[in-house]
Amino acid sequence: MKPTAKVDIVRGDITTLEVDAIVNAANTTLLGGGGVDGSIHRAAGLELRAECRTLGGCEPGEAKLTRGYRLPARFVIHTVGPIWRGGNHGEPETLASCYRNSLELAGENAIQTIAFPAISCGAYGYPIQEAAEIALKTTREFLANTDKIDKVIFVLWGEDIFDAYRNCCSGAL
Numbered sequence: 001m002k003p004t005a006k007v008d009i010v011r012g013d014i015t016t017l018e019v020d021a022i023v024n025a026a027n028t029t030l031l032g033g034g035g036v037d038g039s040i041h042r043a044a045g046l047e048l049r050a051e052c053r054t055l056g057g058c059e060p061g062e063a064k065l066t067r068g069y070r071l072p073a074r075f076v077i078h079t080v081g082p083i084w085r086g087g088n089h090g091e092p093e094t095l096a097s098c099y100r101n102s103l104e105l106a107g108e109n110a111i112q113t114i115a116f117p118a119i120s121c122g123a124y125g126y127p128i129q130e131a132a133e134i135a136l137k138t139t140r141e142f143l144a145n146t147d148k149i150d151k152v153i154f155v156l157w158g159e160d161i162f163d164a165y166r167n168c169c170s171g172a173l
Helices: 035-044 046-053 091-108 128-143 159-168
Strands: 007-011 021-026 063-067 075-080 113-116 151-156
Touching (some): 007 128, 021 035, 035 046, 046 063, 063 091, 091 113, 128 151, 128 159, 151 159
Parallel strands (some): 007 151, 021 075, 113 151
Antiparallel strands (some): 063 075
């Protein structure tokens, strides 16, 4: 899959992007944690945590929307990825749901530009290559059926994750 005008893959810090929404790879409490989750909460400020307290948590595969507060992004879409347990416990389906539900929530809220991290690829231990394939395939399928989203950016921190996503882009989108 090769990047198109609608999909881009970059290396960087998701908290600095000026997009309509960034996606947070959250935990079920939505109250902050490590990795990208902690970075987003720190950059957004305490108001984000206060709003997240009102949401009642989030189940794996679901997505919930908050304001972006001190972030350049107007909104944060929080989604909880699966913890890798070998791949036979619904992990691929749950991970695909994270992307699909985040994109659906974006479309429902007139969010035209959205940035994703590599959901579940950090502490949750999802194999990077498999996660990249699911993320890109799910996004491609979603974009093929809507014109509500103008741009999806995958913002990846580490070189290994960036390379895995780039390798998935060798075919056609």
